[in-house]
Amino acid sequence: MLKVISRLSLSTSVGLVLGWQAASVLALPPPEDIPEEVLRTEIITDARSPIDGKQLTAAEYADLQAQLQSRPVTPPLSPQVRETITLLRLRRLIRTLIPFLPI
Template sequence: MTPAIWGGLLSAGLVMEVPTALPEEIPEEVLRTEVIVEARSPLDGSSLTAAEYAQLMEQLEDGSGPPEVSPQLRETVFLLRFRKLIRTLIPFAPL
C-alpha cells in the first residue's frame, strides 16, 4: 500500500493504533490468594482488624444458643400458627 492510502485509512479511522502498553490488571489467580487483613463488624459495620474481628466472632458464638422463651409465649405462638393452618385449610371456619 502506498503512503497516501495509509494516510487516508488512518484519517478515516479504519486503522487504529495499537496501545503500546496494556493497563495493569491483577490476575484473578493472584486476587484469590490475597489474605484479607481488615473486616467489617456484623453489628454496626465499623472497620475492624483481623484480630478484632476474630475476637468479636468468638464473643458472638459464646451465646449462640436459642434464646429462652417463656412457656406461655411459646404456647401462644403455637396456637396462632395452628389457627393459621386451620384457616388455610378451612377458610370459612369462624375462628
C-alpha cells in the first residue's frame, strides 16, 4: 500500500485518503431519518384514492377497493373495434413471419 501511495503524487494520495473517509461519513443516514423497522410497525389509518388521489379513511378505501375488484376487468367493445384489433394482430403476425412483405 505504501509503495502505491509513494508512486502517486502527494495531492492524489491525500485526496484518496480523504475521499475514503468522506465516503464512510456520507454512508450514514441523517439523524432525523426514521428507521425502517419502526416504519414497518406503524399502522396506516389514512389512504389516497387510486382514481383521483383524494384523502380517504381506511373504511372508505376498503369500500373503494371492493368496488374496483367487483367491476369487470375489460369494458365491452363494439364489434368494429374487436375486428380492427384482430386485423392488427394478424398484420403483426404476418410481418413477424414475412418481414419483407409490404403490408
